[in-house]
Amino acid sequence: VALGAVALKDADALVKRLGTLGAAAKAAELDALAARVVTPYLLMLAVLVVLAVLIYFSSLPEIDTDHEDEAVAAANTNKSSVFHFPHLILGALAMFFYVGVEVIAGDTIISYGASQGIALATAKFFTTCTLAAMIIGYGVGIVAIPRFISQEKALQVSAVTGVLFALGAIFTHGYTSVLFISLLGLANSLIFPAIWPLAIEGLGRFTKLGSSLLIMAIAGGAVLPPLYGLLADHLSPQYAYWLVIPCYFFLLFYGTVGHKIRRA
Numbered sequence: 130v131a132l133g134a135v136a137l138k139d140a141d142a143l144v145k146r147l148g149t150l151g152a153a154a155k156a157a158e159l160d161a162l163a164a165r166v167v168t169p170y171l172l173m174l175a176v177l178v179v180l181a182v183l184i185y186f187s188s189l190p191e192i193d194t195d196h197e198d199e200a201v202a203a204a205n206t207n208k209s210s211v212f213h214f215p216h217l218i219l220g221a222l223a224m225f226f227y228v229g230v231e232v233i234a235g236d237t238i239i240s241y242g243a244s245q246g247i248a249l250a251t252a253k254f255f256t257t258c259t260l261a262a263m264i265i266g267y268g269v270g271i272v273a274i275p276r277f278i279s280q281e282k283a284l285q286v287s288a289v290t291g292v293l294f295a296l297g298a299i300f301t302h303g304y305t306s307v308l309f310i311s312l313l314g315l316a317n318s319l320i321f322p323a324i325w326p327l328a329i330e331g332l333g334r335f336t337k338l339g340s341s342l343l344i345m346a347i348a349g350g351a352v353l354p355p356l357y358g359l360l361a362d363h364l365s366p367q368y369a370y371w372l373v374i375p376c377y378f379f380l381l382f383y384g385t386v387g388h389k390i391r392r393a
Contacts, residue, residue: 211338219387220328224346226376227320229353230291233373234313235259236354237366242307244366255307259314266318274319284323284384291316291377299370306367313373320380327388 150158211217235256242252274283294316297309325343332339353372360369 208335211332211335211342214332214335214339215390216330216388217328217332217335217339217342219383219390220324221342221346223324223380223383223387224321224328224343225349226353226379227317227324227349228347229349230313230373230376231317231320232350232354233357233370234310234317237357237361238307238310241310241366245303245306247304247307252307255311258308258311262311262314263318266315270319270322274322280323280326281384281388283319284327285381287316287319287323288377288381288384291380292374295370295373295377299367310370316377323384324380327383330388331391 208214238255238259239249239252242255243249270283274280278286291313294309294312298306298313301309328343329336329339353376357369357372360372
């Protein structure tokens with residue numbers, strides 16, 4: 130909210146003014162707009178540095194994954210690489226798609242709202258709606274998982290609702306369509322904590338390497354959004370959301386079948 134209020138203050142008037150300016154004046158206005166975000170990001174950097182220092186000096190226990198129990202050790206006897214665990218590789222791919230659709234839902238909603246004819250003065254708060262939906266989902270997950278619903282079921286439900294919300298955004302218009310994009314935050318909220326334990330289950334001494342592979346898969350958040358932008362340019366911002374549909378279907382596959390696949 131704070132970043133949107135600072136960076137997109139009087140954005141509608143700015144957009145109209147840019148259309149009347151020459152190249153040099155337009156570049157100067159855009160430079161001034163970009164400069165607005167410097168201070169907020171410096172403040173975020175300071176907060177992250179403080180958190181990093183606190184975590185560094187905290188007394189978190191070291192997790193020992195080098196010693197396996199007998200059952201895990203027996204199952205992993207002939208395995209010498211993380212690539213011998215199909216459920217981990219599929220989990221990393223699921224993580225790649227998940228982070229991609231999560232970033233798309235949060236980062237494109239403002240411009241999408243504007244493309245639906247909604248003023249930027251209003252649209253600048255839409256990302257906050259998406260994040261609020263995610264926080265609500267986190268709360269539900271804390272209460273419900275695993276007491277009332279398993280991680281597999283949580284992933285399945287999240288994937289199905291993701292497909293439904295995305296289709297809702299594609300086939301409706303205006304505020305209703307934007308609302309469905311915001312609700313993707315709710316659908317996405319339980320996916321990360323569902324994928325992670327399913328992907329590292331039974332890795333034993335490979336747990337740390339497997340976890341590193343899952344972290345690397347976060348690169349999906351840097352790959353899929355540009356693809357959305359490419360589709361938005363060639364089709365429309367609304368039809369570009371078809372990109373997330375196969376991603377959610379893969380997440381559904383992983384939650385039902387993919388996480389059970391083991392190497393013989």
